Each structure stands twice: as C-alpha cells, then as structure tokens.
Amino acid sequence: MGEDNKYLTVSAINRYLKDQFDKNEHLRCVFLKGEISNFKAHSSGHLYFSLKDDTSRINAVMFNKSASTLMFKPADGANVLVTGRISIYESTGNYQIYVDEMIEHGLGSLHIAFEKLKEKLSKEGLFDPKHKKSLPKYPSKIGIITAPTGAAIKDILSTIKRRYPICETLLFPSLVQGEYAAPDIVRNIKRAALHNLDLIILGRGGGSIEDLWAFNEEIVARAIFESEIPIISAVGHEVDFTISDFVADFRAPTPTGAAEMAVPNLVEIEKHINQLKIRLAESIHKKINFQRLYLDSVKNSYVIKSPMILFDNKKQKLDLLANNLTEIIKKYVSDKSNKLGLLKASYVIKTPKVLYEHKRVYLNNLIEKLELVNPLMILKRGYSVTYHNNKVLFSTKKIKKGDYIDIKLSEGSITAVVDLVKEN
Secondary structure: OOHHHOOHHHHHHHHHHHHHHHHHHHHHHEEEEEEEEEEEEOOOOOOOEEEOOOOOOEEEEEHHHHOOOOOOOOOEEEEEEEEEEEEOOOOEEEEEEEEEEEEEEEEEEEHHHHHHHHHHHHHHHOOOHHOOOOOOEEEEEEEEEEEEOHHHHHHHHHHHHHHOOOOOOEEEOOOOOOOHHHEEEEEEEEEEEEOOOOEEEEOOOOOOOOOOHHHHHHHHHHHHOOOOOOOOEEOOOOOOOOOOHOOOOOOOOOHHHHHHHHHOOOHHHHHHHHHHHHHHHHHHHHHHHHHHHHHHHHHHOOHHHHHHHHHHHHHHHHHHHHHHHHHHHHHHHHHHHHHHHHHHHHHHHHHHHHHHHHHEEEEEEOOHHHHOOOHHHHHHHOOOOOEEEEEEEOOOOOOOOOOEEEEOOOOOOOEEEEOOOOOO
C-alpha cells in the first residue's frame, strides 16, 4: 500500500497541469491568428472550433457570453484574430484556448479557393437551372457513390429499404476524403454510367471544410455536370455547402435526405393506390347506374313500346312530301304550257312574212343612208380627188409648177404635171 502512494491519478496530473497553465502569466493573455476549422455552434450558444495555420492547430472554445459580442458570423475557412487564455480541459487532458475576443481577419485559403471556383463555374453556366435533370418518380436502380463504411451509406440504404424496398441499390465504394478522393469520385461517376442507373446519390457525412474538400474540386464538379444520369448531392450536414451541391441536379441536406428525395414512400403509394381503387369503383358504379337509368328510359319510350307509331308518322310525312312534289310539278308544267300558248298566238308565228317585209324595208333604208355618205357616189356625180405624193391635196399652197399630181375620178385616174398655180 505504501508504494501505491507515489502513483498519481489521471485526474490529479490533469489538475496539476491545469494549475501550471493557469499560473503561467504568458498563457493568461494570448493573441493568436489562424483559420477557423471544424466550427460548431452549440445550442447553448457556446462556440467550438479549431484554429490552424499551415502546420499546426489548436482547439478553441468561446462561451456564449463572449460569443454574443461578435460582430460577424464565424464559419469554417474564416481567418480570425483571437484573444484568450491557454488552459487544460481536465476531462480530456487536452489544452485549448478559451477565446474572449475574436475579430475577422480575412478569409482562409480554402474559402478563397472555394469562392473563386464557384464564381468561375457559375459564369460557365454549370449551375444554370436549365441544365438540371429531373428525378425519376419511381426509380428501379439507384447508384450510391460514397465510402463503403460509415454512417452515410447506412443511412441511405436503411432509408431506401424502409421507404421503397423494391428499388435495387448499387454501391460504388469511393474515397471521400484526402488528396486521392477527387479522382476516385470522378472514376466512380464514370463507372456508374455503365450500369443502366436511374439516378445517382453522391455524398458523405459531415466534417470540416478540409474533410469535405474533395467535393469542392473542379474535376468532380465537371464530372457531375457531364453525367447523363441525374445526380443528388448529399455532402455533410444541412449547413455544409460544396461545389458539388451547386452543380448537381438536386441538393439534399443530408445523406438521409437524399434517400428520401430519391425514392417514394411505398406506404404512401399503397395508400394512394387504395384511394384510386375506391374512386375507380365509385366511378364505375355511377357509370353503371347512369347507363341502367338510360336503358330503362329507352325501354319505356313510346318508340320501343309502339314502334308502328314511328312508321305512321313517317308514312304521313312521306304522303305530304309526295303531294307537295305533285303540286310543284303541276305548276311547272302549267307555267310552261301557258308560255308555249303565248308563243303560238304571237303574230311572228302566225304571219312570219310580215316580220320579213319589215326587216327588208329597214335594211334598204340603211343601204340608202350608207350610199349617201359613200365617197365613190360623190365621184359619180362628176367630182374628183387630187393627190400629191400620195396625200390628198386640199390647197394649192402645197404644190408648185412642175409637180406631179394624181387625179382620182369615178372611173380611173389621171397623172398630170402642174403648169400653172393660182391662189385664191
């Protein structure tokens, strides 16, 4: 028992080291700068995160009293300046900084890279809604690209099995973290395209911005965009956003949410089918009742009970039409007969010679009128027409001595030479 006294308990050594940290005046007020990572905001208002630089990191906590004074919203990737004290958390033996004040000091390198790539791909149209493919309503085969172990694959498979067990799932095991993760994700997206899938779920569980970085790589974004199969991005938790979320056809807040989005609920489908059955049965019943009433009305109609009545009406109508037709024919024949009688009674038919004499007298009158204006008849009365150069001569002003003139008589013509010209 005596030798046991020289061994300290873990609690004792952690308490001793904490006391040493707290007594050290250099650790009571420390000024640090770094990039926020693994940020978590507790429901109590306390903030838990890490501060890191290129080679090291330190855990940090900021209690709600100090956190309430912040002038910005902390997030992974933000560069900050903090003031606080360094001490040990006895329960774990880990040392950490208890932050009293924190101000923003620009964005971390990963966050800057994220925003630059986001802006670039957005300008190229990779986020444009017009490129988004719709999800199949009832998928028969779903591909899942994620780590083969972990909560994400378990959540996805259990959700699909519970909601829509008739759907086939095919796992494409992939790295989801580290420098080789992005190429492996791209390879699996291309592999999935060869398996006749209806859609793909791509994702992983939550983590820091570093843990999720593979889903912010440009090669992954372009592979998602080029996929002909609809892709649901389910990376991290609801507050985590990656480039994959913006490029994918749909973004789910969690892997479980992706599974719920991918498949319908079989229970709800069965309820819907049952409702349709009920509505169909009611519709058929109404249709049958309507047709039965219609059939009864037909059976009770006078046409069915007394069909000869219908023929009597038709015969009567036929007789009426026949009478009308007879009257029309009689009237037509009578009109034509009257017209023929008038023609027979006309003087033209009875004395056609009178009409001939009348026309002959009329023709002779016209001939006499034409002869009066005939120039040849004027020449027969002793007149003549004189031509010079084949033109009728009206005046002596147009000729001179020695000119040849032609004189047209009633019978024949004379060519003469002008010997004397007299003007009136």
